[in-house]
Amino acid sequence: xxxxxxxxxxxxxxxxxxxxxxxxxxxxxxxxxxxxxxxxxxxxxxxxxxxxxxxxxxxxxxxxxxxxxxxxxxxxxxxxxxxxxxxxxxxxxxxxxxxxxxxxxxxxxxxxxxxxxxxxxxxxxxxxxxxxxxxxxxxxxxxxxxxxxxxxxxxxxxxxxxxxxxxxxxxxxxxxxxxxxxxxxxxxxxxxxxxxxxxxxxxxxxxxxxxxxxxxxxxxxxxxxxxxxxxxxxxxxxxxxxxxxxxxxxxxxxxxxxxxxxxxxxxxxxxxxxxxxxxxxxxxxxxxxxxxxxxxxxxxxxxxxxxxxxxxxxxxxxxxxxxxxxxxxxxxxxxxxxxxxxxxxxxxxxxxxxxxxxxxxxxxxxxxxxxxxxxx
Numbered sequence: 001x002x003x004x005x006x007x008x009x010x011x012x013x014x015x016x017x018x019x020x021x022x023x024x025x026x027x028x029x030x031x032x033x034x035x036x037x038x039x040x041x042x043x044x045x046x047x048x049x050x051x052x053x054x055x056x057x058x059x060x061x062x063x064x065x066x067x068x069x070x071x072x073x074x075x076x077x078x079x080x081x082x083x084x085x086x087x088x089x090x091x092x093x094x095x096x097x098x099x100x101x102x103x104x105x106x107x108x109x110x111x112x113x114x115x116x117x118x119x120x121x122x123x124x125x126x127x128x129x130x131x132x133x134x135x136x137x138x139x140x141x142x143x144x145x146x147x148x149x150x151x152x153x154x155x156x157x158x159x160x161x162x163x164x165x166x167x168x169x170x171x172x173x174x175x176x177x178x179x180x181x182x183x184x185x186x187x188x189x190x191x192x193x194x195x196x197x198x199x200x201x202x203x204x205x206x207x208x209x210x211x212x213x214x215x216x217x218x219x220x221x222x223x224x225x226x227x228x229x230x231x232x233x234x235x236x237x238x239x240x241x242x243x244x245x246x247x248x249x250x251x252x253x254x255x256x257x258x259x260x261x262x263x264x265x266x267x268x269x270x271x272x273x274x275x276x277x278x279x280x281x282x283x284x285x286x287x288x289x290x291x292x293x294x295x296x297x298x299x300x301x302x303x304x305x306x307x308x309x310x311x312x313x314x315x316x317x318x319x320x321x322x323x324x325x326x327x328x329x330x331x332x333x334x335x336x337x338x339x340x341x342x343x344x345x346x347x348x349x350x351x352x353x354x355x356x357x358x359x360x361x362x363x364x365x366x367x368x369x370x371x372x373x374x375x376x
Contacts, residue, residue, distance in 0.1 A: 136291035201228030
């Protein structure tokens with residue numbers, strides 16, 4: 001790389017702190033420090049290499065940056081432009097969606113490019129929501145932390161080598177002016193929690209697909225909910241595969257910011273094939289069908305009561321409308337609530353309550369029952 005590869009104005013915008021983080025993450029060490037500059041060194045193939053990193057932006061800062069990039073390009077055998085881009089992203093986790101292109105090139109049909117960006121954002125949105133509270137089906141109204149994060153995440157420049165969409169997530173706490181500084185008290189900044197949830201969910205889905213192909217069930221997807229799997233996440237992955245040619249693939253990767261330590265478990269790029277699109281869609285439908293409807297208000301009539309001998313608590317079967325159809329819902333009740341259910345059944349009166357509803361086969365079961373009362 002030559003100094004002419006960059007104009008001086010561009011070189012003068014480099015951040016010494018980000019360069020230091022980049023050097024440290026690539027094995028360089030400070031061997032001498034002065035008030036205005038640091039000397040960094042590394043050993044490559046039994047040869048010691050040194051470079052000078054200014055601490056402040058003095059008059060010749062741009063020239064020193066050109067020399068630094070030239071040294072890094074020689075050590076890493078990469079183009080200086082690529083190294084400069086990585087340095088600029090040293091404070092950010094970067095999520096890459098790579099769509100291979102048959103015959104080479106770096107352009108895709110516009111309709112496919114729109115899908116890639118749209119569904120990549122949906123993946124990040126699902127990960128941000130699951131980072132706050134993982135669920136089989138994520139709520140349409142996002143938690144405040146997730147909404148704040150999504151307002152700050154950035155779409156990076158596309159990269160050569162097939163067609164690559166980059167999503168840039170700064171790892172420093174991102175706070176809306178005037179909002180409480182909750183993120184400042186987290187050991188791991190929330191943006192890093194999102195990226196970690198994203199990588200964990202991608203790994204979990206990749207493994208779940210393999211197990212589903214072996215046994216035909218979706219239990220692996222259910223067990224991966226705590227890792228970030230959701231119906232929304234699977235739908236976004238299935239959508240990404242719509243932007244590929246038949247018998248092709250999508251490659252997803254995460255590169256961690258250099259400014260904070262990476263997760264202990266190293267994330268490797270994962271590949272999803274076009275033929276897995278329908279399995280992902282089926283997994284999403286399964287998660288939606290088996291997900292509880294949370295804290296819904298129900299009114300109904302008691303049709304049956306069950307209580308073990310000598311037990312105080314019991315279960316009432318309540319006829320009520322769920323999802324637009326009349327269902328028989330099994331509702332576990334504490335002793336006080338069970339006595340109220342007996343009263344309602346005896347006097348043929350309705351009942352009202354809040355609960356979560358989950359479907360198990362053909363049965364509907366309630367949990368987290370609250371506010372159970374007999375209607376006048």
